[in-house]
Amino acid sequence: MNLSQQIVNGLVLGSGYACIALGWTILLGVARLVNFAHGQLYMLSAFVTWYAMTRAGAPYWAAIVIAIVVLSLLGALMQLAMTRLVIEQNLTSLMIVTLGLGYVIQGGGALIFGGNPQTLSSVLARTKVDAGALWFTWQDVLVLAMTFVLYAAVWLFVNRTRFGSVIRAVAEDPRLAQLFGINAKLVYLGVFVFECAAVALAAALVAPRAPILTSMGFNEVIMTFVVVVLGGIGSIGGALLAGLGLGMFIAFFGAFVAPAYTTAAAFGMLLLLLVVRPVGLATK
Amino acid sequence: MTDSLPHRPLSMLRAVVVAALIGVAFFLPQLFGGSSVAYSTLTTIALFAVMCYGVDVVLSYLGEVSLGHTVFWAIGGYVAALMSVHLGVNGWVTALATIGLSVAAATFLGLVTLRTREFVFSLVTYAAAVVTHEIAFNWDAVGGSDGTVGIPALKLPLGFFTYVGGTQEELWPIAFALLLLTLFFVARFRRSRLGTTALMVHMNPALATSLGVDQRRVRLAVFVISAPITALAGWLYAYQRAYVGPDMFEAYFLVMMLTAVVLVGRRILLGPLLGTAVLIIQQNLLSLGGDWNKVILGFVLAAVLIFWPAGLMGLVDHMRQRWLRKTRTNGRENKRSYMEEVQ
Amino acid sequence: MTAALACSHLTVSYDGNVALNGVSLSVGSGQMIGLVGANGAGKSTLVNAVAGWSRGRPAVSGSVTLDGADISALAAHARAQHGLLLVPEGKNIFAELTVDENLGLVRAPRDVAGRHVFSIADVFNLFPRLTERRTYKGGSLSGGERQMLAVGRALLAAPRVLILDEPSAGLAPRLILDLLERIRSLVDRGLPVLLVEQNVKAALKVVDHLYLLERGRIIAGGPTTVMKSDARIVEAYLGTLAVDRA
Ligand SMILES: Nc1ncnc2c1ncn2[C@@H]1O[C@H](COP(=O)(O)OP(=O)(O)O)[C@@H](O)[C@H]1O
Ligand SMILES: [Mg+2]
Numbered sequence: 001m002n003l004s005q006q007i008v009n010g011l012v013l014g015s016g017y018a019c020i021a022l023g024w025t026i027l028l029g030v031a032r033l034v035n036f037a038h039g040q041l042y043m044l045s046a047f048v049t050w051y052a053m054t055r056a057g058a059p060y061w062a063a064i065v066i067a068i069v070v071l072s073l074l075g076a077l078m079q080l081a082m083t084r085l086v087i088e089q090n091l092t093s094l095m096i097v098t099l100g101l102g103y104v105i106q107g108g109g110a111l112i113f114g115g116n117p118q119t120l121s122s123v124l125a126r127t128k129v130d131a132g133a134l135w136f137t138w139q140d141v142l143v144l145a146m147t148f149v150l151y152a153a154v155w156l157f158v159n160r161t162r163f164g165s166v167i168r169a170v171a172e173d174p175r176l177a178q179l180f181g182i183n184a185k186l187v188y189l190g191v192f193v194f195e196c197a198a199v200a201l202a203a204a205l206v207a208p209r210a211p212i213l214t215s216m217g218f219n220e221v222i223m224t225f226v227v228v229v230l231g232g233i234g235s236i237g238g239a240l241l242a243g244l245g246l247g248m249f250i251a252f253f254g255a256f257v258a259p260a261y262t263t264a265a266a267f268g269m270l271l272l273l274l275v276v277r278p279v280g281l282a283t284k
Numbered sequence: 285m286t287d288s289l290p291h292r293p294l295s296m297l298r299a300v301v302v303a304a305l306i307g308v309a310f311f312l313p314q315l316f317g318g319s320s321v322a323y324s325t326l327t328t329i330a331l332f333a334v335m336c337y338g339v340d341v342v343l344s345y346l347g348e349v350s351l352g353h354t355v356f357w358a359i360g361g362y363v364a365a366l367m368s369v370h371l372g373v374n375g376w377v378t379a380l381a382t383i384g385l386s387v388a389a390a391t392f393l394g395l396v397t398l399r400t401r402e403f404v405f406s407l408v409t410y411a412a413a414v415v416t417h418e419i420a421f422n423w424d425a426v427g428g429s430d431g432t433v434g435i436p437a438l439k440l441p442l443g444f445f446t447y448v449g450g451t452q453e454e455l456w457p458i459a460f461a462l463l464l465l466t467l468f469f470v471a472r473f474r475r476s477r478l479g480t481t482a483l484m485v486h487m488n489p490a491l492a493t494s495l496g497v498d499q500r501r502v503r504l505a506v507f508v509i510s511a512p513i514t515a516l517a518g519w520l521y522a523y524q525r526a527y528v529g530p531d532m533f534e535a536y537f538l539v540m541m542l543t544a545v546v547l548v549g550r551r552i553l554l555g556p557l558l559g560t561a562v563l564i565i566q567q568n569l570l571s572l573g574g575d576w577n578k579v580i581l582g583f584v585l586a587a588v589l590i591f592w593p594a595g596l597m598g599l600v601d602h603m604r605q606r607w608l609r610k611t612r613t614n615g616r617e618n619k620r621s622y623m624e625e626v627q
Numbered sequence: 628m629t630a631a632l633a634c635s636h637l638t639v640s641y642d643g644n645v646a647l648n649g650v651s652l653s654v655g656s657g658q659m660i661g662l663v664g665a666n667g668a669g670k671s672t673l674v675n676a677v678a679g680w681s682r683g684r685p686a687v688s689g690s691v692t693l694d695g696a697d698i699s700a701l702a703a704h705a706r707a708q709h710g711l712l713l714v715p716e717g718k719n720i721f722a723e724l725t726v727d728e729n730l731g732l733v734r735a736p737r738d739v740a741g742r743h744v745f746s747i748a749d750v751f752n753l754f755p756r757l758t759e760r761r762t763y764k765g766g767s768l769s770g771g772e773r774q775m776l777a778v779g780r781a782l783l784a785a786p787r788v789l790i791l792d793e794p795s796a797g798l799a800p801r802l803i804l805d806l807l808e809r810i811r812s813l814v815d816r817g818l819p820v821l822l823v824e825q826n827v828k829a830a831l832k833v834v835d836h837l838y839l840l841e842r843g844r845i846i847a848g849g850p851t852t853v854m855k856s857d858a859r860i861v862e863a864y865l866g867t868l869a870v871d872r873a
Contacts (some may be wrong), residue, residue: 005394034403036410038430042865056589061400062367063849071447079756081586084590085590091402091403092347092348092403092406093589093593095349095402095403095406095592096349096542096546096585096586096589097585097586097589098586099351099538099539099582099585100539100542100581100582100584101582102542102581102582102585103535103539103578103579103582103585104578104579104582104586106535106578106582107574107575107576107577107578107579107581107582108575108578108579108581109633110574111575111576111579149300157692162731162732162734163555165724165731165732166729168721168723168724168733169721169724169732169771170721170727172724173718173721174683175680175682176715176718176719176720176721177622177702177704177732178702178704178707179678179703179707179712179713179714179715179719180555180704180707180733180784181704181708181733181734181849182495182704182732182778183702183704183705183706184704194293205393212329217417218414218535220415221410222410222411222414222415225407226411229404240465241603246698260418260422261418261419262424263414263418264415264419265412267411267415270408270411271396271408273543274396274397274399274400274408
């Protein structure tokens with residue numbers, strides 16, 4: 001096994017994890033909401049992109065835009081349905097509701113797109129980069145670059161703009177925010193739509209790496225959760241580092257220990273964290 | 285003594301009514317025509333209801349959402365399958381092993397999640413389920429992705445003879461007995477010290493702390509006793525299907541457990557049973573196909589929590605109160621107009 | 628001339644328990660109105676209902692007008708945008724945001740007709756203490772600094788009327804009058820203020836008009852000079868010492 005190849009694989013995997021986790025980082029870390037349908041939204045985005053490309057003949061970039069628009073609309077609908085629970089900050093009910101909606105999306109996805117595995121083929125995913133003995137594709141480079149750009153943009157948005165302060169204010173105390181003339185419901189709606197748009201973009205970027213199935217999505221949620229928790233809930237930079245770190249760990253674990261048990265290994269890290277640093281998990 | 289005397293005839297009456305209802309319930313398959321479909325549907329309702337009661341205990345009395353109960357469900361199934369196929373042991377042995385292993389797993393999971401709450405607790409338990417699934421899927425010693433086929437009929441030696449549960453008709457009495465046992469257990473739990481303390485920890489943590497309740501212990505205890513309930517349902521499920529595989533971890537069972545509990549309403553003894561009955565009848569008799577059933581099940585779960593957080597019973601309560609209020613205000617208005625007339 | 632703020636027949640109940648019973652009052656332009664009463668009398672319930680806001684789940688009836696326009700149907704954030712600024716009792720700033728970020732949350736309206744516009748410089752002039760704290764998180768401020776920040780952000784929103792719910796709560800006695808006098812200086816520049824105050828003595832020094840609220844009803848009200856010698860005020864809040872001084 002080539003060590004530098006494993007580092008490349010780690011970066012490739014890790015940037016994918018971080019990219020998929022971006023929406024959740026904001027949703028949970030900044031606005032303190034949960035969305036257990038995250039994995040199914042990822043699945044749906046991948047299929048919408050695939051459908052737009054193979055059935056409607058759209059080019060890759062246009063398919064990405066379509067996926068973002070479709071998912072944003074879906075996210076807005078979901079959030080409108082859940083407004084009362086969100087304003088009451090009823091996380092337990094929100095969690096079950098999104099779990100149920102995720103199941104609806106899974107069933108609906110299978111009805112619309114069928115049960116067969118499909119490949120989301122992007123030109124970049126098929127072009128290998130020639131870098132001596134190292135093996136990766138231009139799609140991997142794109143994911144890595146986009147992940148860094150997106151995280152930087154989101155960090156600047158949250159910490160350096162008035163809108164960022166507004167989101168953090170609503171997360172801290174939605175009622176008080178109203179007295180500042182802030183429409184809290186609208187802010188929650190915006191954040192949730194962002195989460196859906198971010199997962200759509202992530203899926204369109206990351207999903208070309210492997211066959212897509214309507215039953216996928218569970219591993220994505222677990223990896224996302226590990227990334228967000230490992231990074232320290234609410235820390236945008238932390239999530240990026242955690243994503244890359246987790247990718248590195250999984251790449252080496254898969255190469256040198258057991259490739260079939262990578263999710264289990266990630267879970268092991270989570271348990272270790274729970275025992276070693278349980279305070280890091282306190283959200284409020 | 286004298287205090288309880290007046291209640292006695294009432295509780296006697298209650299006992300008679302309950303016994304009569306149990307008797308009728310036992311003959312339900314015959315009442316529905318005695319066909320194999322009637323037996324298998326009712327057996328499935330009974331054992332799925334038992335599965336749901338495990339989640340119910342945690343959700344209704346602790347207020348936490350365990351997404352890891354599919355692990356216990358699968359433990360029951362895998363223990364029954366592997367032990368009866370490879371060791372040829374009878375149902376008592378596999379049931380005991382199921383209880384032991386599920387309690388051990390719940391203790392481990394309960395200990396590592398001891399300090400987590402709300403969605404963190406849920407996510408960790410969820411992760412446990414995903415990971416156990418991965419292991420079951422990849423580990424050939426437990427059947428791998430193919431699972432285990434050819435599980436022999438459930439044999440329960442009763443001293444002088446052995447009860448064999450081979451057909452749906454023969455499994456029904458066992459499922460029924462397991463359901464009764466579970467209901468009895470949950471009813472006892474609700475009135476027990478642990479049950480009332482758990483509810484206090486859930487509803488009024490400040491009061492619980494001021495009374496010196498060790499909340500972590502209560503949470504752990506409730507989680508641990510909930511596990512064998514779901515696990516025993518999985519145990520019977522293995523004999524019913526004669527096959528066990530990684531599909532026992534499917535999200536279907538998880539969503540089913542949660543929906544059955546919230547549909548009728550939390551903290552209602554028969555709630556999960558009724559919820560399961562409604563859902564299974566839809567899926568078995570009014571099915572629109574697997575994917576549509578998913579859409580329906582998930583939609584019901586989300587819709588109940590969005591529109592009627594207290595479940596169908598809450599809805600009934602709400603209607604009744606509205607009706608009462610309406611009749612009451614009508615009465616008041618009548619009175620007022622009467623007064624005006626007098627003046 | 629219409630009052631800057633008026634409410635009529637406001638009734639509020641929590642879970643069927645009436646906390647405010649048909650209260651009407653008005654704040655004239657350029658006036659500072661005081662609202663006093665015992666703990667639990669319903670003062671916060673009243674001003675919250677005026678602002679259309681609550682941390683609980685009240686049932687509210689009655690109407691509120693702002694500069695003559697009926698705002699009863701507006702949500703809390705819309706009332707704030709229309710220039711009705713409430714600084715609530717208790718937690719009234721964001722602890723995890725810095726002073727600058729707290730102030731930056733507010734956007735002044737484009738149409739400033741009828742509004743009292745304050746710039747960020749005005750706020751720092753009024754509360755110089757805040758200048759030194761600009762990069763500090765709200766959670767690290769002292770009680771007095773928090774009140775200054777809360778009032779400051781309300782001023783930045785260009786209020787038509789400012790409502791303050793116990794701004795002196797938790798402040799050292801010598802700071803209370805100082806804060807109230809600074810607020811009085813705003814009134815002298817034309818801003819109408821409705822002040823809820825526990826410290827009746829201090830309130831009497833700055834307000835033009837005083838209402839006394841008891842068990843959800845206004846039981847007395849009038850110009851400060853009259854209220855100073857009102858038996859109910861004297862007995863319950865001022866004691867004999869104050870009568871001597873008056
Ligand atoms: N959120 C709430 N839910 C239920 N009752 C409340 C709530 N807020 C206030 N009350 C009740 O309303 C009454 C008036 O309270 P409040 O307006 O806070 O009084 P004050 O501000 O004069 O001290 C009190 O009896 C109080 O218990
Ligand atoms: Mg008050």
